[in-house]
Amino acid sequence: MKPAPFTYFAPTSIEETIGLLQRYGDEAKILAGGQSLVPLLNMRLARPTALIDINRIPRLDEIVTEDDAIVVGARVTERQLERHPVVAERLPLLVALVKLIGHPQIRNRGTVCGSIAHGDPSAELPAGALALDATVTVTGPTGERTIAVDDFYLGYLATALAGDEMMTQVRFPIPAAGTGWSVQEVARRHGDFALVGAVALVRVEGGRIAATNVVSFGTGGRPLRFPEVEAKLVGSVPGEALFSEAAEAITELLDPDDDVHASAAYRRQVAGVLVRRALEEALRRCEGGSR
């Protein structure tokens, strides 16, 4: 449980960081909160040559609240987000997601961008970012680029981040006023990664669904969106039968894995249950949605 030898760098600017990434490429790892990386190092499952600690880079620890978005810098901890009064008021889904992550000790260290960059398919923040149509900003040798989260995740722990790029911020758009939200998950214990989970956003206008985003997580190599199912929901009158139908349709689309905690069959069926429950709860939270 001691890491293999590595060289430790503590750059004080993004430029310096990019320089190091260019020098070490895939042999480098960025250390922010370290909640996933340090165990991997200690178990020698990750053996980077260079560890680049970005905790001395200024301004990356800021949460910026814009009119239509919450922008979170690369060093912002999950705890910072959880305790931010504007976030709590304007994007309570983010707070609910973060509260499902580990325990306060973990959230004090773990970073929002770190979780999103790591991209564990059972993690809450990547799923929430996908549901919220979030975008990530990455910086590399040729400058900045912005990537929609849906395009960011390529497969199991694989992202569109290049070896010489670092994620500098994530931007969570604030859904239209009156949008209801919900996150549902089954975990073996409070704070564990989900065995399976769902995030839903629902907005109702004139008694019909005007917009909805549905995400299932823990059910594939990355969090999953279901555009066809969402399209069918939009324009319909919300209700138990409609949501059950949507959940069933999503179940049909899933092909999850087995592990020691849950079988593929369990994940598939319970994923549908959680999608249904998420839609129901989001509807209850909707302005004009409660019946």
Next chain:
Amino acid sequence: MTAPASQIGLVGQSVKRVEDPILLTGRAKHIDDLHFPDMLHTAILRSPYPHATIVSIDASAALALPGVVAVLTGEELVNHAGPSRDYGAEWYALAVGKVRYVGEPVVAVAATSRYVAEDALDLIDVEYDPLPAVANARQAIEADAPRLYPTLDTNIVYKKTFSYGDPGRALEGADLVVTGKFRIPRLSANPMETAGVISQFDPATGGATSWSNVQAPAVALGTLVATLGIPMDRARAMVQPHGGSFGSKIALGKFIVITTVLSKLCGGRPVKYIEDRIEHLMASGSHAWEREYDVGFGFDRAGHCLGWRMVVLSDVGATGGPTQTLKALTCLVGPYRVRDVEYDITTAVSNKGGDGPYRGYGPPTHFLVIERMMDKAAAALGLDPAEIRRRNFIQPEQFPYMQPNGVEYDSGNYPEVLRVALERAGYEELRKEQERLRSEGRLAGIGVAFGVEPGGFRGQTGPYREWPAGGSLAPEAATIHLQENGDLVVDVYFAMEGQGHFTFATQVVAAYFGVPMERVRVVSAEPRLTTPSTGPMGSRQSVTLTFALRGACDLLREKLLALGAHMLDLPAEDLGIRDGRVVPASAEGKSLSLGDLAAVMHGKPADMPVGLDLDPSVTCSWTAPPPEDREGSPYLTYANGCHVVLLEVDRETGQVAILKYVIADDCGTRLNPRVVEGITQGGLAQGIGFALLEEYVYSEDGQPLSVSFMDYLLPTIYEVPLAEKAAVVTPSPATPYGQKGAGEGAIHVTPAAVFCAVNDALAPLGVELTQAPASPRRIWEAIQASPSSG
């Protein structure tokens, strides 16, 4: 036997624990806090194969790494150390010739830091020739199964049928026979602090010292002497405070062997080894309780249990024996007056991590089975689960109660404990609440479970007679030093573990002499072979240590009275000790403080009488008198408890939510009620882990899949209900204050209570859960099998 009223005082009071300031502020010197000059650090290369021949080991590159001082293989180790044994199986601290489980130590490296030592492991080249693996006990007992040990012509290390009365006739004549099959997972203790050892060999004398967090110092000393051949007078085993053990730190002899031999190879430099969490999870040598049960219980129409037959197949991994399965013989019939019982056990070795002690030492699974069978019978007969238990209890007037196998229960009042538990739980209301939830389509379940707790472990008697424990585990010792200022220093011969031993020891000694607790200080002394002592295990210290303390108090009292008689010029028999003073029985005239007497004992020759032994230190090494019951129970006391739980199962996801938890227990007189409450809550936590979360999963080819806390799930504060706790007090006739061992009671009953409740919740669906832990997946699968689902 019973302590006089004048010596009770603080005993029974919820005084604050003397351990807390040191443990809770992190001031204790744990083993990894010790740093010696020139100390080396060990890393261990472990087998990646469940079963394989070692073809060759090339460690030359590791030895060449700067900072590496020694590399030790099994082949070299056998020149310095003997094997460990458990009922026929025999193995070395490092694998010799072949490996028998993933995680088995193969090569050990001593280097200037743990980092360098782990780097060196990467450079060791071991060539293995894989052998077919035995993945479980079922495979192990097949006639053509691969054999683990060349010295055994079978993988079965123990097989015996214990039959009492006429179980066959009892079952034939029964109105109702209920049968059941159960699978219990392997699990283990996971203390915050893992095992750790520093050993130093002395080339000048051939002696060796080990500092460790061993739970039972007798085992550490036994390892030095018996396994390493260190001369008895030069073997030292120092103990450091623990960050928990729960049995898992009894089995660290292999680390003492490895570090001592490394020290010897390094010219006597001290060598440290700290087990890491992965090593602990994979290969602590204290995996426990993987068993299959196949049982039949017979009842008459009124719900009286007439007899039962239990067939148990236990998988003890590569290095284990039957002792934890044998412990059920000491509480064979649970709380029930059943006379015709059969207990048939087969213990097999397999290519998995070795079996070893875990809090409770076996009975938790025994009670899970008995209690579940009681519920099944109650359901078949239309009886309430509480009622069927009431009808079968051993009655208060039947104590001392001789079980059919000749093992005696000292005392108890089971109907009263049940009554109190039900009353505290508001049982009738709970059943109404359950009905209400069921009418809403929700799956609510109630568990009512009972267990007895063998406590005050007295040594290898009865079913443990043949146990090769590697040391005598009977005596317990205490030494009392009267300081020059009249304060008392109490030496105990085991480490501070956190259960409250030091607290009640302080209470007992302070009460005996009538001094405030502040004038008594309990410390861990060096365990010595010349002062036979065992250490905590088997819920023994509140019994055995108390006897040792009182024995030492008696010796000191005798001296104080003799000296007091001389100084006061009164006959000793006219004197007594009260409020820290030697006083005349008449309570009139001159008296002497402990300080007055201590001053003389410590060096005022002019005042010393001739011919009196005035050594201000006294030691009592106490061993229980030979058992009087026929079989020889290894336990002196039998506490008991009843748990009542209400929980809800989510019928769509299989999740369990515990809504209410009540415990009533009877461990006789409580030396410190608050300490008992803490111990009970802790046992409950581990029981919840057993019932709902913990399981060492292995693949079908013997690879461990639960090697981090991501996959081996310990309960956290969110998963463990804070139980409402009630006390019933039936004093034990076997102990000075009427106390009984209480360290394991809650973990004995919690798994049964939760398991019964989950099944009660599933009952309306007509399905049953027979395998622990009750994970969402298993519950969901059971629900899917329901004729009414889908």
